[in-house]
Amino acid sequence: MSAPRSTGKSRARSETAGPLFVAAGLLAVLAACGDGRRPADPAARESLPVDERVFTDASDFLAGYWQRPIPLQGEAPEGFSTLESSLDPGTCGGCHPVQLADWNTTLHSGAYSPGLSGQLVNMATYPEVRVCLVCHAPLSEQLALVPDTTGALVSNPYFEKSLQRQGMVCAACHVRGWRRYGPPRRDGSLSQSPDGAPHGGATRTTFFEDSRFCAGCHQFEFPAPNGKSLQNTYTEWRESRYAEEGLGCQGCHMPDRRHLWRGIHDSTMVANGVTIEWVSSGRSDAASIRVENSGTGHRFPTYVTPRVVVRIELLDRRGAAIDGAGVEAVIERRVEFRGNAWVELYDTRLAPDSSLVVTADIGSSGAQRVRGVVVVYPDHFYEGMFAGMLAGTMSDTSRVLINEAHRRAGESSFVIFDDTVEAGSGH
Helix, strand or coil: CCCCEECCCCCCCCCCCCCCCCHHHHHHHHHCCCCCCCCCCHHHHHCCCCCHHHHCCHHHHHHHHCCCCECCCCCCCCCCCCCCCCCCHHHHCCCCHHHHHHHCCCCCCCCCCHHHHHHHHHHCCCHHHHCCHHHHCCEHHHCCEEECCCCCEEECCCCCHHHHCCCCCHHHHHEECCEEEECCCCCCCCCCCCCCCHHHCEEECHHHHCCHHHHHHHECCCCCHHHCCCCEHHHHHHCCHHHHCCCCHHHHHCHHHCCCCCCCCCHHHHHCCCEEEEECCCCCCEEEEEEECCCCCCCECCCCCCEEEEEEEEECCCCCECCCCCEEEEECEEEEEECCEEEEEEECCECCCCEEEEEEECCCCCCCEEEEEEEEECCHHHHHHHHHHHCCCCCHHHHHHHHHHHHHHHCCCEEEEEEEEECCCCC
16 A cells, blocks of 8 residues: 555545455445346337426436436437537537536546456446446446346447446436436526527426435445445435535535535545544543544545544654554444345444544653544555455456556545644643
C-alpha cells in the first residue's frame, strides 16, 4: 500500500470496511449490488411504452422510472438527429459541457471499473456477477448478454461496448424511451420546453430532488446481517435529523446541481463531514482525541468497504514513536461471509451527531510529545477481496484487470487529521 496522502487537520464524510474472502462470499456480495431483476427479451422491451403515471405518482416512481436494467430506448423518434439519437455522454456534453466535465471526474463515470470488468471476464454468465451491472452499467444497451424467452443468455443485438465501459452514464438518470427527464427549473417551475427544442425538450419532475431517486443503487434490500442491509445509506439518512430538516442526498452530493457526487474517496468531502479535535482527558498522564460525525447525513462511514483508523502515538525526545506505546481505534462496519450467510463482526461507525473519544495513557513512557492521526481507507474491503482473488486461478486478462483494481484500492487512502501536541498538556 502506498503512503497515505495528507490533507491536513480537521473534519470528515463517509462509507465502511470489510474483510478478505473467497469465491462464495464474493458472489454473495456481488448479488447484493442490485435488485436481481434481469432484462426482458430485447424485442419485447423495444416496444415498451413509457408510462407517464410513473413520473407523477410517488408510489410508483421508484418501480417505474428505475426498472433495472433500464429497458431499451427503442427506435428513436422520427426527425431525431444522430446526436439526439445517441446515448453517449459525449453527445450530451455538446450542450451540457459543465455537467459532462463534472461527471468525467466521478466514480459514476468509472463505475465499469477494472474490478468489475475483471470479474466479468471469467464470470460473465454468473447471475450473481451480472446483477452488479444493474447499477454499474444500468442501460439495457450496455448489456452484452440478455436472456431470451426461455431464460437462456443470448447476445444482445443492441449492445454498445463503448457505452458499457462508461459506466453510470447520463442516460441512466435522464433518458427513458428517448424522452429526456430532469429536475424543476432553478426557479422551481415545471414548465416544459418550447416546441422545436433539441431532443423534444425535457420533462421536469421534482423526483430528481428526492432522496429516493438515489436509493435504488444506494440502498440494498438484502442481505442484512444483524438486521442492517449491507448498503443501508438511504435508511440511515431517513432515520437522521437531516431527513427531518429536509436536507437530502442531492444537497450534499450535488451542491448547486453540480454532477460531482463526492463521497468517501474525496478527502475534502470526508474532512468536512466530521470534527476531529484534541479534548481534555482530565489527566496529565493521558491524551484524548474526539471524532464527531458533525456533518455526515448518514453513518460515518456508511458502507461496508471503507475503514477509518484513529491513532495516538507517543513520541520520544527525538520525535520517534515509542514501541508498544499509544493506542489505535477503528471506525468501520466489519462483515464476513461465513457458510452461506453474511455475519457482522462489529459496527463501530458513528451515527449523525455521535462521537468517539480515543484516549492514550502516557504513564511512565517518557513521552515528550503526542501525535494524533486519522487515516481513511476508502477501499479497505475491496483491497482484501482483490488480494484473495489474485491468490486464486484466473485468466491472464482477468488477472491484469484485478491487479489494477487491487493497486487502485491500495492507493486510495488519505489522512484527514495529523497533529502533534506536548505530552501532559491536558489533552
